[in-house]
Amino acid sequence: MPIATLEPTKLELPKLSNDEIARYSRHLILPEVGMEGQQKLKAAKVLCVGTGGLGAPLSLYLAAAGIGTIGLVDFDVVDASNLQRQIIHSTSTVGKLKVDSAEIMLKGLNPYLNVVKHNTMLTSANALEIFKDYDVIADGTDNFQTRYLVNDACVLSGNKPNAYGSIFRFEGQASVFATKEGPCYRCLYPEPPPPGLVPSCAEGGVLGILPGLVGVMQATEVIKLILGIGEPLIGRLLLVDALGMNFRQLKLRKNPDCPVCGTHPTVTELIDYDQFCGIEKPKSVGPLEVSRDAAVAEAPVVDGIPQISVEELKRKRDAGENFFLLDVREPHEVPIANLGAPLIPVGELEKRIGEIASHKNDEVILHCRSGSRSQKAALVLKQHGFTNVSNLAGGVLAWADKIDPTMPKY
Amino acid sequence: MKINIPTPLRAYTGSQPTVTVAGATIAEALNSLITNHPDLKGHLYTPEGKLRSFVNIYLNDDDIRYLPEKEATATSDKDELTIIPSIAGGLNLSAEGAI
Numbered sequence: 001m002p003i004a005t006l007e008p009t010k011l012e013l014p015k016l017s018n019d020e021i022a023r024y025s026r027h028l029i030l031p032e033v034g035m036e037g038q039q040k041l042k043a044a045k046v047l048c049v050g051t052g053g054l055g056a057p058l059s060l061y062l063a064a065a066g067i068g069t070i071g072l073v074d075f076d077v078v079d080a081s082n083l084q085r086q087i088i089h090s091t092s093t094v095g096k097l098k099v100d101s102a103e104i105m106l107k108g109l110n111p112y113l114n115v116v117k118h119n120t121m122l123t124s125a126n127a128l129e130i131f132k133d134y135d136v137i138a139d140g141t142d143n144f145q146t147r148y149l150v151n152d153a154c155v156l157s158g159n160k161p162n163a164y165g166s167i168f169r170f171e172g173q174a175s176v177f178a179t180k181e182g183p184c185y186r187c188l189y190p191e192p193p194p195p196g197l198v199p200s201c202a203e204g205g206v207l208g209i210l211p212g213l214v215g216v217m218q219a220t221e222v223i224k225l226i227l228g229i230g231e232p233l234i235g236r237l238l239l240v241d242a243l244g245m246n247f248r249q250l251k252l253r254k255n256p257d258c259p260v261c262g263t264h265p266t267v268t269e270l271i272d273y274d275q276f277c278g279i280e281k282p283k284s285v286g287p288l289e290v291s292r293d294a295a296v297a298e299a300p301v302v303d304g305i306p307q308i309s310v311e312e313l314k315r316k317r318d319a320g321e322n323f324f325l326l327d328v329r330e331p332h333e334v335p336i337a338n339l340g341a342p343l344i345p346v347g348e349l350e351k352r353i354g355e356i357a358s359h360k361n362d363e364v365i366l367h368c369r370s371g372s373r374s375q376k377a378a379l380v381l382k383q384h385g386f387t388n389v390s391n392l393a394g395g396v397l398a399w400a401d402k403i404d405p406t407m408p409k410y
Numbered sequence: 411m412k413i414n415i416p417t418p419l420r421a422y423t424g425s426q427p428t429v430t431v432a433g434a435t436i437a438e439a440l441n442s443l444i445t446n447h448p449d450l451k452g453h454l455y456t457p458e459g460k461l462r463s464f465v466n467i468y469l470n471d472d473d474i475r476y477l478p479e480k481e482a483t484a485t486s487d488k489d490e491l492t493i494i495p496s497i498a499g500g501l502n503l504s505a506e507g508a509i
Contacts, residue, residue: 144498168497171417189496193464237494244427250471250494347421 013039014068020112024066037227038066042112044226047071047134049122049150051102053211054140054165054218056088061219062138063106063113067226070106071116071134074098081410085208122146124270127153131160136225138163138218140211144192145273151185152270154178155261161232163221165214170207172214172240175233175252176221178261182234187255192277210242305378306390308365310398323363326356328377329396337396337407339367346377353384360386367392369410411485413443414492422449436467436474437481439491454493466494 016024016038027033033041044067048055051074059070078089078101093101099117106115118130122141131137131153137160139150147166154162155178162177164185178184217238224230239248260267300307316323325341327334334343344352346368356364364386366374371393378391392398400407413429423429424447431446433439444451454465461467461481467474469483470490477483485491 142498144496147498166497169417171497173494173497188466188494189464191463193462193496239492239494241427248471248492250468250492251473253473253476 014042015039016042017112020066023110023112027066032229033227037229040226041066041223042068044136045069045071045134046222046226047073047131047137048140049073049137049146050140050142051086051088051098052076052082052140052142053085053167053206053208054215055138056086056102057212057215058138058140058163058165058219058222059102059106060088060109061216062222063110065219065223066110067113067222069114069116069134071118071130072099072102073118073120073122073130074102075119075121085206085211087212122149124149124273127270128157131157134160136161136163136222138165138222140165140215140218144277145279147185148192148276149270149273151177152260152267155184156268156270159261161225161234163218163225165211165218167206167210167214169205170210170241170243172210172242174214174217174221174238174240175236176225179232179234181254183252183254184258184261186260187258188237188252190255190259194278207242210240213240213242302375302391303379304382305375307371307393308390309393310402313365313392313399314403321363323365324356324359325365325367326377327368328366328374329368333369333410336410337400339396339399341367346373346380349377349380350384353381361388363388363390365390365392368395370397371395411439411487412490413439414490416493416495416497418495418497419450419453419493422453423447434484435481436469436483436485436491439485440467440481464496468492468494 013036016035021028024038027038028035046062046067046069048059048062048070051059051072055072055074059072062070076098078094078096078098080094082089083091088105089098089101090105093104097119099119103115103117106113120126122130127149137150137154139147139162141147141150150162154160159178159180161179162185164173164175164177166173176182221233224232235252235254237250237252239250254261256263259265325339327338327341327343328346328349329343330345331343344355364381366377366381366389368374368377371391374395375391378389381389394401396407397409400409411431411433413431415423415427415429420427429443429446431439431442433442440454444454454462456462468491469477469485474480474483
C-alpha cells in the first residue's frame with residue numbers, strides 16, 4: 001500500500017503553463033503522476049545538501065522532473081578532479097563556486113526551476129534556519145559531522161524526510177531517514193566511528209558512476225515521497241555493490257532509545273558535531289582536507305612530530321645529507337607521482353616495521369600525498385622507538401606545487 | 411556460514427568480499443572470523459571485547475541487536491551475516507577518501 005509521507009503542503013497547487021505541460025508530457029500520461037502529481041512536484045521544495053558526486057545526479061533529475069524549488073548547500077569551488085563524477089559541473093565552470101556552477105546546469109536543463117543557493121558550510125548555527133523552507137532534505141554530504149547534523153536537523157525540524165545516500169569505493173547505501181514513522185540515521189548508527197578507525201584515507205577513491213547510481217536512487221525516493229506513491233525506503237537500507245552489481249536490502253528499526261528520535265530524546269537541539277565526531281574544527285571555510293593540511297603545514301611540530309617543508313627536503317637532498325625517506329602511500333599511487341622513496345603503506349607499517357629497523361636511530365622523513373597519512377605513520381614509528389622521525393608537510397602535492405611543477409597532482 | 415565483508419574492511423580479509431566460517435551461533439561465527447583474520451578484531455570489537463557501536467551486524471536481513479537472543483542466536487550454514495559499517499562519502503571524496 002502506498003504510504004503518503006508528506007502532508008499536502010499547499011491547499012492550492014500551482015498551475016502548469018502550456019509549455020510546462022508539453023515538457024512534462026511523459027509524466028502527465030503516467031496515471032501515478034498525472035496533472036495533480038506534476039503540480040505537487042512544482043509546489044515542492046527540496047534541499048540538496050552538497051552538489052558533489054551524489055548531489056549532481058540527484059539535483060539534475062529533480063530539476064528535470066519538474067521540482068519547483070531546489071535549494072543547494074555547498075561552500076566549495078569546482079575542481080578538475082570533481083568532473084570524474086560530479087556531472088552537474090563542467091570543464092568550463094572549473095574554479096567557479098559549486099552552487100553557481102550547478103545553477104547554470106540546472107537552469108539550462110529546466111528554466112522553470114527556482115534555484116536557491118546557500119553558498120555556505122552547513123552548521124549547527126544555520127541548519128534549522130535553512131531547512132525550515134524545504135519539504136524534503138537530500139543528504140549528499142561527505143563526512144560524518146554533516147551526516148549527523150543533517151539527520152538531527154531533519155528530526156528536530158518536525159521530521160522532515162531525509163533521502164540519504166552514501167558511497168565508498170564501489171559500495172553505496174541509500175535509505176529514507178527521519179520520517180515520523182521510520183528510523184533515523186542515529187537509530188542505525190548511534191555514534192560515529194572515531195577518526196582513524198574506519199579505513200578511509202589509504203583505501204580511498206570512488207568509481208565515478210557509483211554516486212550516479214546512488215544519487216538517482218535518492219532522487220527517486222524524493223519524487224516518491226512528494227507524490228505519495230510506491231514504497232519509500234523508510235525502515236530499509238539498500239546496499240549497492242557496483243562490482244558484483246548486487247542490490248540487497250536490510251530492515252531498519254526505529255530505536256525507542258534513539259538519542260534524537262526515541263521516546264526519551266537526549267538530543268533536543270543541534271550540538272557541536274565536530275566534537276561529537278572527535279574531529280578538530282576546520283579553521284576556515286574550505287574543504288576539510290585543505291584546512292586540516294594547512295594546520296599541519298603551519299605548525300613546526302604536531303603531536304611531537306617535527307614537520308619539514310618540501311624546500312627543506314630539497315635542500316637536504318641537494319646537500320647530500322644522510323636521511324631515510326619513506327613513502328607510506330598505497331602501491332597504486334606510486335606510478336602517478338613519486339619522490340623515488342621506498343614504499344611501505346601506512347596500514348602495513350606496524351607489521352613490516354622490521355624491514356626498516358636499521359633506521360631506528362637515523363633521521364627518518366615520511367611522506368604521503370598530502371602529509372596526513374605520513375603524520376599518522378610518524379606517530380607509529382615514534383611509538384616503536386624510532387628516535388628522529390619527521391613528516392613531510394604537504395606531501396607530494398606540496399612537492400609538485402613548490403619544487404617540481406612538472407609533477408602531476410592527484 | 412557466509413559473512414559478507416564491506417569494502418572498507420576488506421583490507422583485513424585479504425580483499426575477500428565474503429568469508430566462510432564455522433559456528434553454531436552468531437558469536438561463534440564472528441569469533442572464527444576474527445581468529446582467521448585477526449586484523450579485523452580491533453575494527454569490530456572494543457578492547458573490552460564488546461561489538462563497537464558503529465558496527466552493525468545483520469543476520470540475513472535482521473539487525474542482530476533486535477534478535478531476542480542477540481549474539482547467542484543459533485545459526486545454520488544457510489544463514490548469512492553482513493557487516494554494515496558507517497560510510498560517509500558523497501560530496502567530495504578527496505576530503506574523505508584520498509587524504
